[in-house]
Amino acid sequence: MDKATPKDGFQANRDRAAPLLAKLKSDGIGHMIGGKTVPSVSGQTFETKSPVDGAVLASVARGTAEDIDRAATAAATAFKSWRDMPAAARKKLLHRVADAIEDNADDIAVLECIDTGQAHRFMAKAAIRAAENFRFFADKCGEARDGLNTPSEEHWNISTRVPIGPVGVITPWNTPFMLSTWKIAPALAAGCTVVHKPAEWSPVTADLLAKLAKQAGLPDGVLNTVHGMGEEAGKALTEHPAIKAIGFVGESATGSAIMAQGAPTLKRVHFELGGKNPVIVFDDADLDRALDAVVFMIYSLNGERCTSSSRLLVQENIAEKFIEKLTARVKALKVGHPLDPATEIGPLIHERHLAKVCSYFDVAKKDGATIAAGGKPHDGPGGGHYVQPTLVTGAHARMRVAQEEVFGPFLTVIPFKDEKDAIEIANGVQYGLTGYVWTGDMGRALRVADALEAGMIWLNSENVRHLPTPFGGMKASGIGRDGGDYSFDFYMETKHVSLARGTHKIQRLGV
Known part of the structure; x- marks a missing residue:
């Protein structure tokens, strides 16, 4: 059989995209809250358009503080059971999400191309990298709580880590599917539940990720997605008291605003921001x-x-x-x-x-x-x-x-x-x-x-990403590091436990 030409590949990609886009326009995009696809409480929507030709791709639910509150409540409700689920069970579920991503990688790629304008040669690989993100962190579920043993003369001192709680993830519009998994997968592996606010310019594959995760068996409320504008849904997420941390990828000025919005509730923040590299x-x-x-x-x-x-x-x-x-x-x-x-x-x-x-x-x-x-x-x-x-x-x-x-x-x-x-x-x-x-x-x-x-x-190399290594910047380029064990440092709290041998002298007062 003759090898397919680029022109043949172009037509094949268009043929694959056509029914997906038709269904997308017909169904629209809602929020995923507590395992259910729902409209905004206000009933408001916005249109997402393709950068290729300006065509309307879908009507998207426009989230507000009320929708964020519903999602944060769902994440808080689901947190304890997800946190306490055995690591092996969480690992199995996250691998099933990775399987679902791989099974739908071609669909993800063409939708991402139409939604963002990125070339297919890169988006085809981005979908596979997204699955790799889930697999990598799935395999780390068992070691997420690992700490150190630092004995002293009279005590055994050990450290362990526990998930911080429900977290907010705000992701950008460039390679949105892959970058979403880069934040969400370690949060889930750590035992956190997530409220995801995707960029309003690229909502299509975020909706697909939420649906694939549900199909893979992720429990209701563990991953919630609320669409909307940064100044509405995004701001409400960064201010919500049930959300313990915010992971954000985007512009430096927005990162500064998020830090200010999260300050009253003392939110932990992780920022991957701009660069002039x-x-x-x-x-x-x-x-x-x-x-x-x-x-x-x-x-x-x-x-x-x-x-x-x-x-x-x-x-x-x-x-x-x-x-x-x-x-x-x-x-x-x-x-x-x-x-x-x-x-x-x-x-x-x-x-x-x-x-x-x-x-x-x-x-x-x-x-x-x-x-x-x-x-x-x-x-x-x-x-x-x-x-x-x-x-x-x-x-x-x-x-x-x-x-x-x-x-x-x-x-x-x-x-x-x-x-x-x-x-x-x-x-x-x-x-x-x-x-x-x-x-x-x-x-x-x-x-x-x-x-x-x-x-x-x-x-002597371009950017070649190795998942266990730290990813992040200095100065106006960010705070914190993603990758490998570094991700768990953000999504988990370190707890120190000291075990006395029973031999040390305790000062006696009031005798």
């Missing part, structure tokens, strides 16, 4: 591999990723040739329909976000930089929110395009002189999420990694 290319690097990584880490996922390397710091003596090759690669990137397997960049999530990204074209020019490629909206199929992949050269570290997070397929190039100069430029922003270093000198690589103000560093 540097990729530093020294003259002794493997330049071909570095070029591949530079292009991938800013132009994949439409540049709408917190870990994108949106600043290229390239050593002066190789800058001209490197930029020449980079420019050619950027101009060759394929912008197109997200369901087309050949597409590398799809439409941006929303018309407001498109306007934001496009506003930086004028910012770059006013700063005195040069737009070497792109710099315009793109006339893509369906007439959606397409933009040309953009490369800005002739920049220096103080320009707005070198300081502010654009969150699109937009790369700013800044030449540097030497190691000291590179570190100074790299650290000269408010963010500190990731850094990428390319050099053949491992001593220098380690020195730079140690000096960079970032929570995650990759040396």
